[in-house]
Amino acid sequence: MKQKHFLMCCFAVTGMVLLNSCTTVKEYQKNKLNDSEMNLSSRKAEKTELNFLTYREGSSGGNGGKTGGGCGCN
Amino acid sequence: MKKLLLSVIGMYIGILAAFSQTTTDSVYKNRKLSFEEANLVSSFYGQNGNNSAVTGGIGTEKLTDISNSIDVKFSGYDKRYRKHSFTGDVGIDHYTSASSDKIDPKTISSASHADTRIYPSINWTMENEKKGSTIGVGVSYSTEFDYQSFGANISFAQKTKNKNGEFSAKISAYLDQVTLIYPIELRPANQQGGDHNDYATAPRNSINGELGYSQIINKNLQISFSGEMVYQQGYLALPFHRVYFNDNSVHIEKLPSTRIKVPLAFRANYFAGDKLIFRTWYRNYHDDWGIKSNAVQLETVYKITPFFSVTPFYRFYQQSAANQFAALQQHTSADEFYTSNYDLSKFNSNFFGAGFRIAPPNGIFKNKHINALELRYGHYQKTTGMNANIVTLHLKFK
Numbered sequence: 001m002k003q004k005h006f007l008m009c010c011f012a013v014t015g016m017v018l019l020n021s022c023t024t025v026k027e028y029q030k031n032k033l034n035d036s037e038m039n040l041s042s043r044k045a046e047k048t049e050l051n052f053l054t055y056r057e058g059s060s061g062g063n064g065g066k067t068g069g070g071c072g073c074n
Numbered sequence: 075m076k077k078l079l080l081s082v083i084g085m086y087i088g089i090l091a092a093f094s095q096t097t098t099d100s101v102y103k104n105r106k107l108s109f110e111e112a113n114l115v116s117s118f119y120g121q122n123g124n125n126s127a128v129t130g131g132i133g134t135e136k137l138t139d140i141s142n143s144i145d146v147k148f149s150g151y152d153k154r155y156r157k158h159s160f161t162g163d164v165g166i167d168h169y170t171s172a173s174s175d176k177i178d179p180k181t182i183s184s185a186s187h188a189d190t191r192i193y194p195s196i197n198w199t200m201e202n203e204k205k206g207s208t209i210g211v212g213v214s215y216s217t218e219f220d221y222q223s224f225g226a227n228i229s230f231a232q233k234t235k236n237k238n239g240e241f242s243a244k245i246s247a248y249l250d251q252v253t254l255i256y257p258i259e260l261r262p263a264n265q266q267g268g269d270h271n272d273y274a275t276a277p278r279n280s281i282n283g284e285l286g287y288s289q290i291i292n293k294n295l296q297i298s299f300s301g302e303m304v305y306q307q308g309y310l311a312l313p314f315h316r317v318y319f320n321d322n323s324v325h326i327e328k329l330p331s332t333r334i335k336v337p338l339a340f341r342a343n344y345f346a347g348d349k350l351i352f353r354t355w356y357r358n359y360h361d362d363w364g365i366k367s368n369a370v371q372l373e374t375v376y377k378i379t380p381f382f383s384v385t386p387f388y389r390f391y392q393q394s395a396a397n398q399f400a401a402l403q404q405h406t407s408a409d410e411f412y413t414s415n416y417d418l419s420k421f422n423s424n425f426f427g428a429g430f431r432i433a434p435p436n437g438i439f440k441n442k443h444i445n446a447l448e449l450r451y452g453h454y455q456k457t458t459g460m461n462a463n464i465v466t467l468h469l470k471f472k
Contacts, residue, residue, distance in 0.1 A: 024236045025290050032345040033296055036433075037353070037375045037383065040288050040298045040341050045429065045450045045468040048117035048141045052464065053425075056121075056456070058393050058418045059359035059367040061282075061302045062339030 107150035110159070111445070112471040117141045123416075123460030127327070128177060128257075130316040131402040131414030135460055136172040141165065157201040164194040177257055177314045191218040195225070206233030206240075220253035220273075238290040243283075250278040254313045260326055276309035297342040304335040317412045319405045327413045329398055335361040351375035359393075365418065367393035381435065385450070386428040395420040416458050427452030429466075438469075445472040 025033065032038065042050060042063050054060045123135035143165030151157055170188045197212035207230070214225035227246035233239065254274045256262075264272055281304070288298035308331060315327035339357040346352060353373040360366045373387035396418040398411040405412040429450030438444035448468040455461045 022238065022289060023292050024238055025293055027237070029293050030290075032294055033290060035345065035351070037351045037385075037431075038296065038343045038345060040296060040343060043448070043468075044113050044115055044470070045448045045466045047115050047143065048119060048139075048466055049425075049452060049464060051141070052119055052121075052139070052454075052462065053391075056417055056454070056460070056462070057367070057391060057423070058363075058365040058396060059335070059337065059357075059361070059369075061304065061335060061337030061359065062300060062357040063355065 105151055105153075107148050107158070107160070110147040110149045110472075112144065112146045114144045114469045114471070115142070115466065117464055117466040119462065119464045121454075121460065121462035123456070123458065125416035125419075125458055125460065126172075127312070127315040127413070127415035127417070130318040130324070131416060134172045137169060139167055139169040141167045155203070157203060159197075159199045159201070161197045162194070163197075165192070167191040167193075177255060189219045191216060191221075193217075193223075199229075206235075206237060207231065220255050221250065223248055223250040225249075240288045242286040242288075244286075245284075246280075246282040248280040248282075250280070250308070251275045252278055252309050252313065254309075256313050256326055257316050257324070259324065260316075278306065278308035278310060280304060280306045294345040295342065297340070300339045300341075302335070302337050304333075304337075306333040306335070307331060311413065312415075315413065315415055317405055317414050318403050319407060319412075320403050321407070322403065323407075325405075325412065327415065328411050329413060330363065330411060333361055333363055335359070349377045351377075363418075364395070364397035365393055367391065381433050382430070384428060384430045387426065387452075389425040390422070391425070392422040393420065416456075416460070419458060421457045423454060423456045425452055425454045427464075433470075443471050444469060446470040 050063060117140075119137075119139040119141065121135060121137050124133065125131050126133040126135045143163065145161055145163035147159060147161045149157055149159040168188070168190045172187070193214065193216035195212060195214035197210060199208055199210035201208040209231075210227075210229040212225075212227045212229075214223075214227075216223040216225075225246060225248045227244060229242065229244040231240055231242040234241075252275060254276055282302060283304075284300060284302045286298060286300035288296065290296045310331065310333055311327040311329040313326060317325045317327055319325060337357055337359040339355065341353075341355045343354070344352045351374070353371075353375065355369075355371040357369045358367075359369070369389065369391040371387065371389040373385055375383050375385050377383045396413070398409075398413050399418045400409075400412065400414065401419075402414055405414075427450065429448055431446060431448040432438060433446035436442065438447045446469070448466075448470075450466045450468070452464045452466075453461070454464070
């Protein structure tokens with residue numbers, strides 16, 4: 001339970017620090033952010049990796065992969 | 075004279091206005107539905123270990139899987155300049171499993187030693203670029219010998235006013251049917267023939283709710299948070315998993331009929347300089363079966379040229395055991411639920427590898443339609459002794 005609270009605090013503090021340091025980035029300044037490698041999701045080539053990790057581990061989700069349905073895994 | 079001069083100036087301005095470009099802020103939008111991109115992902119996966127759940131937590135886990143999937147995306151604009159995107163996706167997996175062959179060890183090679191899974195899906199999204207909002211719906215289907223699944227989802231996303239942040243929400247539901255194929259020695263008399271029609275089925279339903287928020291921090295850094303809640307209900311065990319009790323009696327795996335999963339994830343991507351990108355991901359997970367886990371992944375993208383990059387990656391994962399798990403002959407008849415599936419045991423895992431990506435401006439092999447090629451290899455190790463290798467090829471067509 002202590003570990004859970006600690007992690008939640010870490011999440012909240014990291015979030016607040018990062019969001020506080022936000023600067024408005026104009027469209028013409030987004031050339032690096034628009035790089036395909038900067039996409040905030042798993043890459044297409046990870047599709048099968050996410051599937052097997054779902055089968056082989058007791059937890060899933062949080063990465064765009066499946067969290068239920070579509071296979072015999074839990 | 076003054077009138078004449080004014081008339082000439084007026085005519086000149088009129089001619090200029092007639093031949094000049096219009097100054098409206100609208101840009102040309104293709105109203106017809108047109109091909110946007112297609113992706114082909116092929117992979118080969120092989121694993122080995124010695125804790126198969128089919129044989130009660132001991133025995134080979136050898137398995138190979140060949141997977142192919144292709145998605146095709148079309149998009150176009152409607153009269154109100156909203157962008158409609160349609161994505162069709164179909165995947166085919168073919169696997170062979172040494173342990174599944176032990177469901178019925180009397181046969182030389184049972185029907186279950188190999189299987190094919192086919193899973194098509196269709197998604198539609200409508201993006202209002204002016205308002206920064208996107209809505210979407212999708213349906214999916216998956217079928218294999220002993221498992222069928224119907225899925226549906228709806229999603230909504232809204233960008234912030236300065237278009238530097240985006241809130242998203244998604245709800246998915248899966249209605250599944252598990253075919254109850256028990257180990258041969260535990261099958262009822264009417265199922266001894268092994269005909270698919272002899273087997274009963276049981277439902278397994280899942281509802282997933284997901285909230286996410288992404289934010290641009292500066293010109294080089296963007297982050298996202300997501301939180302999910304998954305509720306599963308129905309037959310959540312697998313009927314061909316054996317469990318040996320301490321009195322050496324054999325049973326079918328038994329797990330609770332409900333499960334609530336809560337994964338929380340954080341992602342941050344940072345572009346350092348001109349050639350280096352750090353992609354990081356962290357997930358904290360817990361469920362009401364007693365599994366708590368943490369996963370962290372770091373991937374570095376090094377751009378050797380603007381069109382060629384290498385991508386080494388490392389992922390560390392640790393989980394606690396489910397309350398229902400115990401090893402071979404550790405369960406007793408007093409246990410309400412029992413499993414010897416080592417995927418639900420306490421373990422750590424390491425997953426590491428590398429890939430490369432080529433996206434030349436003239437296309438792969440100078441074919442402009444093949445936009446990018448990515449090849450990726452990964453090696454996976456569990457502290458239980460299981461290990462796996464995976465090779466994936468991704469081709470992007472435009």
